[in-house]
Amino acid sequence: MKKVIAMLLAAVLCLAAFTACGSEAASGDKVLVVGTNAEFPPFEYIGDDGEPDGFDIALIKEIGKKLGMEVQIENMEFNSLVAAIGTKIDASIAGMTITEERLNAVDFSDPYYEAVQYVIVPADSTIATAEDLKNKAIGVQMGTTGETIAFKIEGAAVQSYNKALDAVNDLNNGRVDLVIIDRNPAKVFTQKFEGKVIALEGAQFEFESEEYAIALPKGSELVEKVNQALAEIKAEGTFDELLTQYIDSAEVE
Ligand code: ARG
Numbered sequence: 520m521k522k523v524i525a526m527l528l529a530a531v532l533c534l535a536a537f538t539a540c541g542s543e544a545a546s547g548d549k550v551l552v553v554g555t556n557a558e559f560p561p562f563e564y565i566g567d568d569g570e571p572d573g574f575d576i577a578l579i580k581e582i583g584k585k586l587g588m589e590v591q592i593e594n595m596e597f598n599s600l601v602a603a604i605g606t607k608i609d610a611s612i613a614g615m616t617i618t619e620e621r622l623n624a625v626d627f628s629d630p631y632y633e634a635v636q637y638v639i640v641p642a643d644s645t646i647a648t649a650e651d652l653k654n655k656a657i658g659v660q661m662g663t664t665g666e667t668i669a670f671k672i673e674g675a676a677v678q679s680y681n682k683a684l685d686a687v688n689d690l691n692n693g694r695v696d697l698v699i700i701d702r703n704p705a706k707v708f709t710q711k712f713e714g715k716v717i718a719l720e721g722a723q724f725e726f727e728s729e730e731y732a733i734a735l736p737k738g739s740e741l742v743e744k745v746n747q748a749l750a751e752i753k754a755e756g757t758f759d760e761l762l763t764q765y766i767d768s769a770e771v772e
Contacts, residue, residue, distance in 0.1 A: 551588040553579050554608035556597035558660070558682045560707040561769035562614040562731075565594075574765035575612040578631065579733070581757055585748035586741075596681055598662030601625055605736035610745070614701060616664045616729040626737050628745045630730035631758075635721035636665050637705035639690060639698040642717050646697060649724045658686030658695035664729060665699040684708060691715055701729075707769050 557563045557571040566572035571592045583590035593608055600611045604625050616634065617627045640646045646655075654674035659666040661679040669677045678695055680686045686698045687708045700708070705718040735741050752758050 548587060548589040550591050551579075551583055551586065552591045552593055552607075552609045554593045554595050554600045554603055554611040555613045556600065557594045558597070558684060559614050559701075559704050561703055561765045563612075574761055575614060577761050577765060578752070578758070579610075579612045581752050581761070582733075582745055582748040585751060586744055596662075597660060598681075601734065604734055605739075609736070610741065611734040614704075614731050615734055617732050618664060618667075621734065624737070625734040626739060626742050627732035627734055628742060629749055630732045631749060632731040634701050634703070634729045634731055636668055636699050636724075636726045636729070637702045637721050638719045638724060639687060639700065639705055639709060639716050640696070640719060641690065641693075642715055644697070644717075646719070647723060652697070652724060655696040656694070658689055658698040659683075660686065660700065663700070665701065668726065669699050684711075687712065687716065703766060703769065 555563045555571060555575060557565050557573070557576075559573075561573055562575045563571055563573040571594050576592060579592075580590050595603065595608075597613060600608070600613055600615070601621055601624050604611055611625075614632075614634070615621070617630060621627070638646065638652070646652065652672050652675070655672075656676045656678060657669040657672065658678050658680060659669050660683040661681055663683075666677065666679055669675055678686070678689070680689075683698075683700050683704060686695065686700070689695050690698050691712050698705075698708075702718075702721065709716055709718040733745055735745065749758075
């Protein structure tokens, strides 16, 4: 009888140990699966080595270090990120603006970057005010705040693309009249088509400022931990180093 109990006990212990090991990586660190859409330089793009890189990727890796978690990046469509949080991914970092609508589905960390939408137009365009945006063919990335703004413009024919760069390509080919996209990628994409397209400041069109934050499952205990890590990364100066490395270097002006 004693033997049987000992065997049962051993089996239970094994099982417990096995389950505990389930969420751990080979290194012993827990894995944080983070979704992004690597089509948004300088925040996220595919690096020369074929792996996602950029400010957001570097930032979430620093946060992972603080949490003692190994960060695993999942590159996916921007439009499917929010729905994937809590199921396919543990979090998302994607230059994602805090919006009322998204707050219905997810929690956000403290904001880490202030942004605004810009308007990319052909270099010879006369578009200059909010009024000029009416009745135009507007290219945007699907599911973005740029798309939300475009939908509200009177008479707009909105063309949504999976990749923002495709919208800029179509602007260059004359298939759309303008592209609405966040400031920093607008600057990077404009440089790719130097002399052909220009990026106009959002203030000209009365676009409101936006805040990027990390999206997490609603009610997740990770929110506090991520905020704590973010605060430390800022206090230690690492945050500013990443800004210099990824954001400032992407701006030629
Ligand atoms: N800030 C905008 C938004 O939240 C655009 C973000 C697009 N990000 C990306 N990685 N493609 O909707």
